[in-house]
Amino acid sequence: MNVAARMGRLGTESAFEVLARAKALERAGRSVVHLEIGEPDFDTPAHIKEAAKQALDAGATHYGPSAGLPELREAIAKHMGETRGVPVTPEEIVVTPGAKPIMFFTILALVGEGDEAIYPNPGFPIYESVIRFVGGVPVPIPLREATGFGFDLDVLERRLSPRTKLIIVNSPQNPTGGVLDRAQLERVAALAAARNIPVLTDEIYRQFLYEGEFVSLLGMKGMRERTIVLDGFSKSYAMTGWRLGYGVMPPALAEHVTRLMVNSASCTASFVQLAGIAALQGDQTPVARMVAEFKRRRDLLVDGLNTLPGVSCVRPRGAFYVFPNVTGTGRPSAEVAERLLNEAGVAVLSGAAFGEYGEGYLRLSYANSEANLKLALERMRPVFEDFARRRS
Ligand code: PLP
Numbered sequence: 381m382n383v384a385a386r387m388g389r390l391g392t393e394s395a396f397e398v399l400a401r402a403k404a405l406e407r408a409g410r411s412v413v414h415l416e417i418g419e420p421d422f423d424t425p426a427h428i429k430e431a432a433k434q435a436l437d438a439g440a441t442h443y444g445p446s447a448g449l450p451e452l453r454e455a456i457a458k459h460m461g462e463t464r465g466v467p468v469t470p471e472e473i474v475v476t477p478g479a480k481p482i483m484f485f486t487i488l489a490l491v492g493e494g495d496e497a498i499y500p501n502p503g504f505p506i507y508e509s510v511i512r513f514v515g516g517v518p519v520p521i522p523l524r525e526a527t528g529f530g531f532d533l534d535v536l537e538r539r540l541s542p543r544t545k546l547i548i549v550n551s552p553q554n555p556t557g558g559v560l561d562r563a564q565l566e567r568v569a570a571l572a573a574a575r576n577i578p579v580l581t582d583e584i585y586r587q588f589l590y591e592g593e594f595v596s597l598l599g600m601k602g603m604r605e606r607t608i609v610l611d612g613f614s615k616s617y618a619m620t621g622w623r624l625g626y627g628v629m630p631p632a633l634a635e636h637v638t639r640l641m642v643n644s645a646s647c648t649a650s651f652v653q654l655a656g657i658a659a660l661q662g663d664q665t666p667v668a669r670m671v672a673e674f675k676r677r678r679d680l681l682v683d684g685l686n687t688l689p690g691v692s693c694v695r696p697r698g699a700f701y702v703f704p705n706v707t708g709t710g711r712p713s714a715e716v717a718e719r720l721l722n723e724a725g726v727a728v729l730s731g732a733a734f735g736e737y738g739e740g741y742l743r744l745s746y747a748n749s750e751a752n753l754k755l756a757l758e759r760m761r762p763v764f765e766d767f768a769r770r771r772s
Contacts, residue, residue, distance in 0.1 A: 448475025479625025529558030557696020
């Protein structure tokens with residue numbers, strides 16, 4: 381079958397591919413520690429599951445409005461006001477199956493053929509993939525270890541052009557765990573506002589912040605009318621498999637994004653949306669407990685990685701990933717990741733899977749038990765010792 385030429389421009393997320401290979405090794409009898417996939421190992425809190433069961437029993441099994449149930453949009457608007465300090469109305473909210481469609485729909489709605497879109501590199505691979513897919517020109521901003529993996533704002537300014545139709549920022553960030561501070565975001569806001577460029581701010585890891593305060597672009601001067609906030613339930617409430625996310629955007633854009641929902645998923649599952657209300661309005665201690673546990677794991681993993689030969693790892697301030705520098709091995713990241721999977725039974729991702737500026741790094745998710753993180757560190761040591769021997 382001949383597929384359309386645009387399919388050749390669509391990328392992928394290698395986490396799912398590595399997961400499939402790791403599972404194949406497990407089926408062949410090998411033991412694998414999974415540090416490749418970005419999802420909390422915690423279960424969804426019981427009161428959220430209970431709300432979904434009740435919603436099913438009450439008959440929430442039908443189509444709903446494409447932009448989301450009014451009661452969930454209300455709850456999200458209130459939540460946005462509380463967490464971003466900006467009053468938001470339900471008309472500004474579109475609910476989607478997971479947060480990923482907000483990325484897809486925003487790029488589809490704002491980036492035309494030949495338009496430029498700025499995105500972080502290394503970054504979530506779907507940004508670049510979808511920019512290319514819609515015929516846009518992806519313009520990377522390198523995130524450098526030396527600057528805490530923040531946006532290089534001078535580079536950002538130089539790369540803006542009359543054809544720039546979108547800037548994407550992500551903080552706390554996947555894959556580096558880097559966080560943009562207030563001063564950095566204010567400069568992004570000033571540049572975007574002065575040139576009337578919309579900004580997609582991916583805040584899915586907002587709650588996974590281990591030091592400092594969370595800052596959103598939404599409340600910054602001149603940003604209300606040109607900001608699209610992407611957020612959702614997958615990470616904060618350990619609900620990855622439920623598929624529930626949302627975007628907050630100016631009402632005129634929300635209408636276009638809703639039209640894209642009408643043309644694709646129709647709507648998000650109704651009982652899942654009702655469970656989302658329980659997540660936002662219910663007990664938040666499970667979130668705090670998970671975040672505290674993740675902070676302990678981050679420290680264990682960073683400290684352990686820094687004892688391995690050829691590896692150096694900065695302590696990221698957010699998300700649940702570490703991004704160790706493995707240039708000390710003298711080998712490409714993909715080869716290091718490959719040997720760790722095949723010889724040590726530790727599944728990690730090559731930094732290059734997140735863009736060209738990720739070469740020289742690995743991404744490890746610490747959404748795994750302390751015992752498994754210790755096991756992974758133990759298993760990785762002989763592989764890195766072997767790299768060191770070959771180098772000397
Ligand atoms: N944005 C970033 C930076 C992510 O890492 C992810 C998931 O890995 C998403 C968005 C998508 O989240 P969801 O599972 O809700 O679609």
